[in-house]
Amino acid sequence: MNKDFIKYQAQTSPYPLGMEVSHASGSYIYDTDGNAHLDFVAGVSACTLGHCHPNVVSAIKEQVEKYMHVMVYGEYAQSPATTYTKLLAANLPEPLEVTYLVNSGTEAIEGALKLARRYTGRSEIIAAKSAYHGNTMGSLSLMDFEERKSVFRPLLPDIYHIEFNNEEDLEKITHKTACVILETIQGGAGFILPKNGYLKKVMDRCKEMGALLILDEIQPGFGRTGKLFAFEHFDCIPDILVIGKGMASGLPVGAFTSSIEIMHTLSENPKMGHITTFGGNPVIAASSLATLNMLLNSSLIEDTLKKESLFKKLLKHPKIKEIRGRGLMLALIMDTPETANQLVLQAKEKHLILFWLLFENRAVRISPPLTITKKEIQEGCEIILALLNSL
Numbered sequence: 001m002n003k004d005f006i007k008y009q010a011q012t013s014p015y016p017l018g019m020e021v022s023h024a025s026g027s028y029i030y031d032t033d034g035n036a037h038l039d040f041v042a043g044v045s046a047c048t049l050g051h052c053h054p055n056v057v058s059a060i061k062e063q064v065e066k067y068m069h070v071m072v073y074g075e076y077a078q079s080p081a082t083t084y085t086k087l088l089a090a091n092l093p094e095p096l097e098v099t100y101l102v103n104s105g106t107e108a109i110e111g112a113l114k115l116a117r118r119y120t121g122r123s124e125i126i127a128a129k130s131a132y133h134g135n136t137m138g139s140l141s142l143m144d145f146e147e148r149k150s151v152f153r154p155l156l157p158d159i160y161h162i163e164f165n166n167e168e169d170l171e172k173i174t175h176k177t178a179c180v181i182l183e184t185i186q187g188g189a190g191f192i193l194p195k196n197g198y199l200k201k202v203m204d205r206c207k208e209m210g211a212l213l214i215l216d217e218i219q220p221g222f223g224r225t226g227k228l229f230a231f232e233h234f235d236c237i238p239d240i241l242v243i244g245k246g247m248a249s250g251l252p253v254g255a256f257t258s259s260i261e262i263m264h265t266l267s268e269n270p271k272m273g274h275i276t277t278f279g280g281n282p283v284i285a286a287s288s289l290a291t292l293n294m295l296l297n298s299s300l301i302e303d304t305l306k307k308e309s310l311f312k313k314l315l316k317h318p319k320i321k322e323i324r325g326r327g328l329m330l331a332l333i334m335d336t337p338e339t340a341n342q343l344v345l346q347a348k349e350k351h352l353i354l355f356w357l358l359f360e361n362r363a364v365r366i367s368p369p370l371t372i373t374k375k376e377i378q379e380g381c382e383i384i385l386a387l388l389n390s391l
């Protein structure tokens with residue numbers, strides 16, 4: 001299968017990991033040779049409830065048997081999306097009440113940027129250095145790595161950058177700013193947490209200047225950091241919340257949420273300010289609803305903090321210089337990029353799935369399903385420690 005995969009499926013790099021997948025269940029992915037791979041990555045923070053969680057599978061099956069796609073987004077009332085957005089609103093602070101469901105994280109970012117420009121009537125957008133918000137033209141324009149952007153220019157104009165956690169930079173937010181967009185916890189940069197009330201200070205400055213604050217929770221959202229949404233740790237409520245990834249436990253999804261007043265501007269003058277065929281798809285909404293219900297009715301969210309402590313207790317080694325992140329969004333910062341690279345590659349041979357971060361080359365990602373057990377954490381950490389001893 002690998003030969004055809006490389007020949008016929010467009011590649012993102014010359015070095016795909018290339019496991020031939022047979023099936024997946026819980027914390028394991030099984031290859032076509034029958035090996036079980038312990039998954040410490042969860043499809044890059046997407047499989048919140050692990051692989052093929054029974055509640056998710058039965059919600060999907062039940063919905064598939066009723067109807068799949070009946071109309072473009074926004075025309076018909078369909079129970080999965082309606083029930084889901086209502087439950088989400090009940091679990092978000094005011095004024096985050098209305099959710100626009102789309103197909104991916106990057107599309108949700110595009111929608112949020114359009115909404116901020118439409119609502120404020122301003123064009124200037126401020127993003128953080130080392131941020132990652134997705135790969136379509138608008139999201140890519142937010143990135144500050146010229147080597148990744150230059151070949152795709154011209155990109156969106158009127159975008160400026162501030163340094164995450166640098167309070168002096170906040171004066172760059174002015175009456176001309178439509179929005180400031182930040183990841184609540186910077187992912188690709190190395191799982192960097194906001195410090196010293198930074199997000200609240202950004203929120204206050206935005207309010208003063210009449211700019212909107214957009215928080216990208218595509219990675220930390222849905223329980224991964226010990227709260228349903230990571231912004232709840234930081235005394236800050238965004239004007240627009242962007243979510244995705246773990247929302248549907250493994251199906252493609254994204255969404256952005258705001259107040260009725262702000263969101264209303266996308267549906268008039270011009271109407272259809274954002275349109276999508278498949279956004280709010282009933283099968284994906286059913287899967288999102290099953291995921292959210294499971295998170296709200298179990299101890300999985302609070303358990304992430306106990307699991308974080310276990311990882312930190314077990315993963316003590318001279319080659320691990322620091323463990324960054326919160327809950328089950330952890331990055332091992334290794335002594336050198338080479339150690340990080342070798343650890344990911346050699347763990348694969350031991351049937352433990354680890355992965356890199358986009359911009360911090362000393363980092364190794366640990367973002368397992370929230371359902372991972374203590375025993376599985378112990379098993380995986382033993383493999384990591386043995387590999388580090390042999391490197």
Ligand SMILES: Cc1ncc(COP(=O)(O)O)c(C=O)c1O
Pocket residue numbers: 104105106107109132133134135183187216217218219244245253254
């Ligand atoms: C913080 C953040 N924003 C946006 C995205 C883009 O989401 P998607 O890949 O679903 O388009 C990602 C994906 O990794 C992400 O981590």
